[in-house]
Amino acid sequence: MADRGPASTEPVDGYDILKRPHYLIALGIGAISGLIAAFGETLYIGVAAATLLVSGSLFTLALTTAIAPLVEESTKPLGLLLLKEDERLRFDLPSWALLGSLAGVGFGFAENIVYFFGALPYGLGVAFSLLFMRGLLTAPLHAMTTTITGFGIGMWQKSQNARLLLVCLVTAMVIHGSFNLLASVV
Numbered sequence: 001m002a003d004r005g006p007a008s009t010e011p012v013d014g015y016d017i018l019k020r021p022h023y024l025i026a027l028g029i030g031a032i033s034g035l036i037a038a039f040g041e042t043l044y045i046g047v048a049a050a051t052l053l054v055s056g057s058l059f060t061l062a063l064t065t066a067i068a069p070l071v072e073e074s075t076k077p078l079g080l081l082l083l084k085e086d087e088r089l090r091f092d093l094p095s096w097a098l099l100g101s102l103a104g105v106g107f108g109f110a111e112n113i114v115y116f117f118g119a120l121p122y123g124l125g126v127a128f129s130l131l132f133m134r135g136l137l138t139a140p141l142h143a144m145t146t147t148i149t150g151f152g153i154g155m156w157q158k159s160q161n162a163r164l165l166l167v168c169l170v171t172a173m174v175i176h177g178s179f180n181l182l183a184s185v186v
Contacts, residue, residue: 015095018098022089022099023102025082026080026099026100026103027103028106029078029082029103030104030106030107030110030146032106033076033079033107033110034106034107034110034114035110037072038110060184064180065178065184068176069173073145073146074169076142077100079099081153084153084156090157091154091157093151093158096154097147097154099150100146100150100153101147101150104144108134108138108139108141112139113131144175148171148172148175149168149169152167
């Protein structure tokens, strides 16, 4: 049997080998979804508008702890779903988790750039401070939660049980919402 080294394109143990395009798809679609979500969340304000009648702070809380995690955690893994469903690729669980992490990094980077440009009217120092703080706090959050979702996609593929993906996706949403709640309170 021929040596199946890192340059091999043969599946190992029935799983496809991760290649550079797979990494780029996860990272790139993660970044694109970050741009869309950063701008698109303003479209969901109407959903939370009913809370504005009760309290302005309740409105902000609903937007950051419920709507943002729902929108963001649903869009970040789109590249992974493309690889699974459209390309019919089969990866092992660590590979799906790694692709999820890359999607989260791409998302976090793009979202932080949007916030950076949004803060520029307040001065370059404020914009860079925001970029630095968000880079330390939210980029790892996005990577972690999408790693969980990527793992869920792998579990779904392995077991053919989509509920496993749903459990991982809801877990990611709860972690994200909890982070946003703590950030809102502090």
